Amino acid sequence: MKRFLLAAIVAFFLAENSTPEYSIQAIRYAISPGFPVAGLVMGAPKDEKVDIAMVIWLIRGGGRTILFDSGFHREKWFKYFPMNDYVRPDEAVKLAGVKPDEVTDIVISHAHWDHMGGIDLFPKATVWIQKDEYRYYTGEAWQPGGNHGGIDPEDVKELLRLNTEGRLRLIDGDNVEILPGIRVYTGARHTYASEYLRVGGNPAFVLASDNCYLYRNLTAHAASATFSEADHAANIAAQVRMIELAGSADRVVPGHDTLQFQKFPTGGRVARIK
Numbered sequence: 001m002k003r004f005l006l007a008a009i010v011a012f013f014l015a016e017n018s019t020p021e022y023s024i025q026a027i028r029y030a031i032s033p034g035f036p037v038a039g040l041v042m043g044a045p046k047d048e049k050v051d052i053a054m055v056i057w058l059i060r061g062g063g064r065t066i067l068f069d070s071g072f073h074r075e076k077w078f079k080y081f082p083m084n085d086y087v088r089p090d091e092a093v094k095l096a097g098v099k100p101d102e103v104t105d106i107v108i109s110h111a112h113w114d115h116m117g118g119i120d121l122f123p124k125a126t127v128w129i130q131k132d133e134y135r136y137y138t139g140e141a142w143q144p145g146g147n148h149g150g151i152d153p154e155d156v157k158e159l160l161r162l163n164t165e166g167r168l169r170l171i172d173g174d175n176v177e178i179l180p181g182i183r184v185y186t187g188a189r190h191t192y193a194s195e196y197l198r199v200g201g202n203p204a205f206v207l208a209s210d211n212c213y214l215y216r217n218l219t220a221h222a223a224s225a226t227f228s229e230a231d232h233a234a235n236i237a238a239q240v241r242m243i244e245l246a247g248s249a250d251r252v253v254p255g256h257d258t259l260q261f262q263k264f265p266t267g268g269r270v271a272r273i274k
Helices: 002-017 076-080 089-096 131-137 153-164 215-220 229-246
Strands: 023-036 049-061 064-068 105-107 126-130 168-171 176-179 182-186 195-199 205-209 252-254 270-272
Touching: 023 089, 049 089, 126 131, 126 153, 126 182, 131 153, 131 168, 153 168, 168 176, 182 229, 195 229, 205 229, 215 229, 215 252, 229 252
Parallel strands: 064 105, 105 126, 126 168, 205 252
Antiparallel strands: 023 049, 023 270, 049 064, 176 182, 182 195, 195 205
């Protein structure tokens, strides 16, 4: 028994110390002005509005240069969602000292236009997405009775192309380590199979994307916007889990909150989270 316990302790120690110490930066590539808060935080006053940050997150360590989400660049979306201070995501990463062809991996939280719309801007990146998200939005979503709101057909075509080129990785479910120390967790159906990211290390951080829009969602224990009211309780439970996974609410980074660029040391468009 003692030998078994000793082996387990050694294995745990080695696993903990094999995790790269990643850096994390938030890169703001645009501002969407005057967004209704009620569309972000359930129960918020209907007439309240806020400027929201359009963000991609840059994670570096262990020989990898990783983006969590990829932003967007297709012209059609500017007609529906006016943007201020826009910089195309492949140009925005240069402000953090990264060339677009140096990005090794892109983890997509969900398939909406403003999160998946830049996957074609990073020519050498492997793209990671939930298997069910890929299956639904390349198939059933476009059939009668399907739901493809917020999904750009051009982005879907790009996913298919990446798959045929061998540059797509499908993640099968919750609590999956995709790279050393980086795990994905399923959200509460903001889209068909949205996910968020935990970056391990000392300390760990959780990048929530749209599974938690604002710090206000956390402090008010309020669900983010989802497809169905039936998912609100699950989304609140997911936010509680994010805090547990990060070890502190201060280390959960919401998807669109401009406050992350005040909370963390910031130069221009880039905030150093870790």
